[in-house]
Amino acid sequence: MGNFKRTVILVSATESDRAYLLASSDFLLDPRRLTVALSRAKRKMILVASRSIFSVFSPDEEVFLNSQLWKNLLLRACTTSLWEGERSGIRIQAWGGNADMI
Numbered sequence: 608m609g610n611f612k613r614t615v616i617l618v619s620a621t622e623s624d625r626a627y628l629l630a631s632s633d634f635l636l637d638p639r640r641l642t643v644a645l646s647r648a649k650r651k652m653i654l655v656a657s658r659s660i661f662s663v664f665s666p667d668e669e670v671f672l673n674s675q676l677w678k679n680l681l682l683r684a685c686t687t688s689l690w691e692g693e694r695s696g697i698r699i700q701a702w703g704g705n706a707d708m709i
Contacts, residue, residue, distance in 0.1 A: 620656040622660065684700035
């Protein structure tokens with residue numbers, strides 16, 4: 608097996624359609640995807656995500672628990688507001704944090 612570690616990992620979680628997110632949650636919210644991304648980063652992981660990823664709610668227990676992983680990532684790792692503004696009529700927030708805190 609080779610070394611799959613990379614200095615920086617970019618993760619995209621930009622699905623904003625709540626219905627599609629719930630319908631595809633088995634893949635999109637799969638905790639193994641997030642674990643692999645986190646474990647591959649040597650120094651930094653950059654996450655580009657839609658707010659819907661962090662606000663999804665489902666009565667399905669597995670979907671609910673998987674969405675909690677994303678919410679915990681946001682709450683624990685993204686503690687410093689870096690930038691806030693608007694682009695093409697869409698409100699954008701950039702958050703960061705110290706990886707040592709995770």
